[in-house]
Amino acid sequence: SCKVKKFQNTSFTNILLDPDKMKKIFLKNVVKVSALLASFILSSIYVIKTPVMNFQLIRTETLVTKQHEFKVDAGHNYHEKSSCRRQCTQRINKIYFEHGAAGIGDRLTALHMLAQMAGYLCADLELPPPYIHLNSVHNDGKQISDIIQWQDLRNMTFLPDNAPVFSARKTFEDNFTEWRKVPVYDAERDYPGWSHIVTRKDGDLLNDYLKVQDLSWAQKKGTKFGFIWEIHQSIYTSSLFDVGPPLPEPSHIVTEGTDFREDMRPYLLSFRHFRPDVIENIGCIYSDDSDKSSVPSHMQIIRNQLVETVKRVTGATLNSVFIYFHIRRGDAKNDCNTTMPAIEEYLSCSLSRIKSLGKNLVIMMASDERDASYRKNVLHIGNSFDHVTMIDADNITSMVLTNAVKIEIIPTDMINNYYLFMVQQVLKYEGNLTALVLSKRRTDCKKCLPDLKRRMLSL
DSSP: HHHHHHHHTTTTTHHHHHHHHHHHHHHHOOOOOOOHHHHHHHTTTOOOOOOOOOOOHHHHHHHHHHHIIIIIIIHHGGGGGGGSOOOSSSEEEEEEEEEEEHHHHHHHHHHHHHHHHHHHHEEEOOOOOOHHBGGGGGGGOOOOTTTOOOTTTOOOTTTTTOBBBOSSSSOSSSTOOTOOOOSOEEEEHTTTTTTEEEEETTTHHHHHHHHHHHHHHHOOOOOOEEEEEEEOOSTTSSGGSOSSSSOOOOOHHHHHSSSGGGSSSBOTTTTHHHHOOOOSOBBBEEEEEOOOTTOOHHHHHHHHHHHHHHHHHHHOOOTTEEEEEEEEOOOGHHHHHHHHHHHHHHHHHHGGGGGGOOOOOEEEEEOOOOOOHHHHHHHHHHHHHHEEEEEHHHHHHHHHHHHHHHHSSSGGGGHHHHHHHHGGGGGGOTTTTTEEEEBBBTOOSSSOOOOOOOHTTTO
C-alpha cells in the first residue's frame, strides 16, 4: 500500500522520457513532429529506477481509492439524485448475464443498464469474465487473457454506499469454463431455498424482471434466501423496452404494502435508442460507472503517463489545440467511406478552413485499422498542413503500455486492444487535452466539417 501511494506521487514525466533528450529533439523541430519522429522518441524511452510495482496491490487499492474520492467528489455530484434511490439493507441477490460476445462499447452499455437494475433490486452482478464476453474480432482475432477481470476495465460501484457492482461472493471457481451453460447455476445444490429465474434466449425478459422485482420487495431484512436471475439473451432486442420509461411498477401488494415510490425505478439509457417516441428518458441512477469516475487504479496511473507523453511528443504550447480523431474501419469499414481519397477530402476541406485562426492543431489519430500503410498515409495527409501536427495515438498508447509492463504497473497479459482502448479514453476528455472529438464512422460520416472554424472559435 505504501509503495503504491509513493509511486502515485512520482513524476510520470521523468519516468517515461529523458527531458534532455526530448529538448534536443524539439529544438530541431518545434512547430511539427511527424509520426516517424514520435515513434523514434517513444522507442528510446528512458526509464528511471523506480520502486517495482505490485499489480495485485494496485488492483486491490482500486476500491479503497474510489471510496475516498466518492466522499469528496462523487457524493456531491449525485447529491440531487440521491433521494430517489431505494435503500438496500443488504445485497444478497444475484443477476447473471451471458449472451455471445461483442465489443467493449456494447458490453459496457449493457452492464450499465444491468447495474441500474441490480442497484434497485438489491442485487449484484456475477458475470462470465471478459475473455468470454469480449469478441476476439476487435483484438486482432485473439482472445484476451483469462487473468483480466471486469474490475480491471471498469470499477463500477453502487451509489451511495460505494459497494462493488461485480459480486465479491464468487459462485464459480477460477478454472470454471461452462459459462454458456443454461442454466449455469445449480441452485438446488448451491443455493437451496432461493428463487431461480432463468431468462432463456426466447424468454420474456420484461416478464421475468417483474417477477424478480416482486421477489426483491418481498424480502425481509436479514433474510438468507435471495434470488438468482440468469439472463441468456440480448438486452437490446429484448422485451425490456416494450413499455416505459421507466420500467413498470411492481404488483399492488408491493406498492401498497411497502415503502416503494415511483421515482425509485431504475434509469435505462437505451430507452431513447429503441423507442423513438421517448422524448425524455427518466429513472433513478443506482451506479457510479462513468469512464471518468470508475477508472481502476492501475489504469489511472497509465492514463496520467499517456497524457504527459502526448504533451512531450507534440511539444504542446498554450497555442496548441488538441483534437482526437477516430477512424472506424475493421468490421465496419463498409458503413462509412473511409478510403484514402475520402479521408483526404475530409481533412483538406475541414482543416484548410481554420488556418487563419493562427492555432497549432495537434490531431491524435486512432483507428482499428491494422494496415500500416493506410495509417502512414493518413498521418502524411494531416502533417502536410503547416498548422497541423498529426500523431498516431494508438502507437503512443502501445508504447506507454509497454513501459507500464516494464515497471510492473500491469502484467504483460493485460495488454490487448480493449485495455488500450480504455486507457486511451483519457485523450477524449475535455479539460485534459482534447478540445474537440472528430470521427469518421457510421454514426458520424460527414464528407467535410464546414463548421469546424466556428467550433474552434467557441473554445
